[in-house]
Amino acid sequence: MLKIIDKYILKRYLATFSVMLILFIPIGIVIDVSEKVNRMIERKVPLSEIVIYYIDFTVYFANLLFPIFLFLSVIWFTSKLANNTEIIAILSSGISFYRFLRPYFIGATVVSIFALLMGFYLVPSASKGFNDFRYKNLKGRSNSQTMETTDIFRQISENEIIYVNSYNYLSKTGFQFVHEKFEDNVLVEKTEANRIKFNEVTKSYTLYNYQKRKVGKLNDVLESSDKKILKYNFEPDDLTPVFYVAETMTIGELISFIDKERKKGNSNINTYLVVLYKKFSLPISAFILTIIAVAVSSMKRRGGMGINLAIGICIAFVFIFFDKVFGTLAEKSSISPLFAVWLPNIVFGILAFYLLRNAKR
Template identity: 20%
Template sequence: MILIKYILRNHFAPFIFSVLTLIAIFILQFLMKFADRLVGKGLSTWVIIKLIAYNLAWMVVLVIPMSVLVAVLMAFGNMSQNNEITILKATGISLYKMMLPPFISSIVIAILLVYFNNHIYPDANHAARILMEDISRQKPTLSLVPGVFSQDVPNYSILARKVDTQKNELEELTIYDYSNLPKVNIVTASKGKIYLSRNQKKLIMDLINGEIHEADNSNPLEYRRLRFQHHKIAMPADQFTFEQSTPGGPRGDRELGAQDMLKIVDSLEVIFDKTQQNLNKKISQLAGNNLITTKSFLEDNLFSKYLYVRVNQRIKADESSILNVLYSIDYYKKEINRYWVEIHKKYSIPFACLVFVLIGAPLGTMTRKGGFGMAAGISLVFFLIYWAFLIGGEKLADRGLLSPFWGMWSANILLGILGIILTVKSAREKITLDFSFLTKYIPKSWLKPEEEYENN
């Protein structure tokens, strides 16, 4: 029991550190990717925090398996470096028993990740998509350039010759108001302020010392001029205020749990079978009736030209009908494959936690290095291999060139076999792998002091 606690304690700190580090990297990458869609739209800090929180779901799905691999590599690397593995083997404890605690822990993590993939991840993805659509519809805040007409507000054209952006004060204003056609109002003012109303629905122009010139295009003889000392204009500000839509509406395949997708797949397979039956029926009708009808039409010399045109039209119509059915079959088949890919993915990625324990433990024992730099480097190589298989399998499965099962599980199967081979060899023999030549490519800040000393 003490040994189990000791081994798990060696895994816990590297696992938490890896999770936090990788999530920070993913968040930074996310912000760099979507910065151009967020900057200049007047979004509050709370909206940005919610967007990041919703996108943490897909980050967690990727980070957890990779963190398991890093933690196992670091834990067993440290134990091997400190000769603890050798001591434990000398007391009769095999590598298999040492791997049992992290392997059982990885099973628990995988089960929790499956639950996360089916219940939390879909809702978070749905909320993130809706929020991102709301942000994309949001226009940038009103920007006034001195001496240039701004037409950001619908039905208004605004000119300010002097603009104080810090105080929102304007001077020498000219405003064309087209909101009440055919009447057109031209408003001039010496000074003014611009701000949003309390409910963020209206853009208020608070004007001082000016005139309102009102003309009616339908009646050229009518003209009015009003002078004012203080006047306010309320303009629509819907395009400058952010409103978040309520969750709901149709969901994509990554916004559904496995059970919901299985129901959709069942419905699609029923439609697919009916479409295939419809195709077989059409082909049998064409093979039986239409060829006989065509032959009888062409036997009549008197109406041969007319009948030839009619037959051609009928053949083209039948050809078009069959092509439509074939396109429908192809579409339903691709949709079924697409949903099956997502269903298998919800279970294959969590299962990778178990596979990475089988790979990480023997590699950590062989390398005899427990630093984060070495563990991160080896983990990155295996995770890139795993992800290449996963993405390639998904593309091939979506196109119907590979079954969804093999597309999503081939990486686990191949790396699992490799992990079993490495585990058996490491348990039976003393194998040491030297990756010291890689340390010159790793930042020195990632290395432990003793590792840095050894490389100098």
């Protein structure tokens, strides 16, 4: 009997969650198309690029909102079980409330593993395609904050510093480039160029209107050229927007990138860490929100399913608020990124424990 009940609840758990995604993702796509169709037509965006963009759009937002979809779907089908007195019948047969939760935990485990693997490997690619398309075909240069940066300073080694006035991610081109080399805190070499462009094939940089000054004890040595090809020990990713770069990396690439930036003393390291920690905290939230959803909706209420959904939506918005606020605080302040990212799970984990105890009673 228990196996039959487990399969029944697990099937409803996964099926309702899948239907919720299938229903809401197309709605999001329709809204996005209605907002951007004029811009796409004006810029004559190829249909193939639009199709690929909305595939990336689906993966990107499904990963971003999956805890909320999961939360609402659990409330939905558990409320139906409660209204049909199925939960009362199950518990009256001698099954404990904690045993009743087993299929919910199995379902949460399946969803969490899938979300974890997506966040590690699939979502970075989708995030890159999603942001690239929006910049290239929708936003343009005037609002390209996610793709083009200004006044970029980077220390690429103990004795070398680079500066770029502005950098375009898609074209791999920087403007007003400066490279300075020091020995014992004294400037010994300075290179300038009006434009610098990365060549992905040769892994080299082409400098236009190139000028180089070697500082000597008595006289400086000057060198200039309209075009000069050089190799530097920094990657184009070192110049790209902080959050955007972190989103587009797989788990292994992100960990290596953080280690490299930490050695450089990058002041924006917290932003990278927030992205890394969220890859792990997001799947765990599936368990916490599942417990809260069951605790809220397992009791038959006078207002029916509507009351449960209203409570669930309020809790979902509070969870999103906590997640966004503390994530931003970790990026912009001295708060530990690990603490800030996991705090919403800690707070709602305590809430889940409290609601679960009351539901059991």
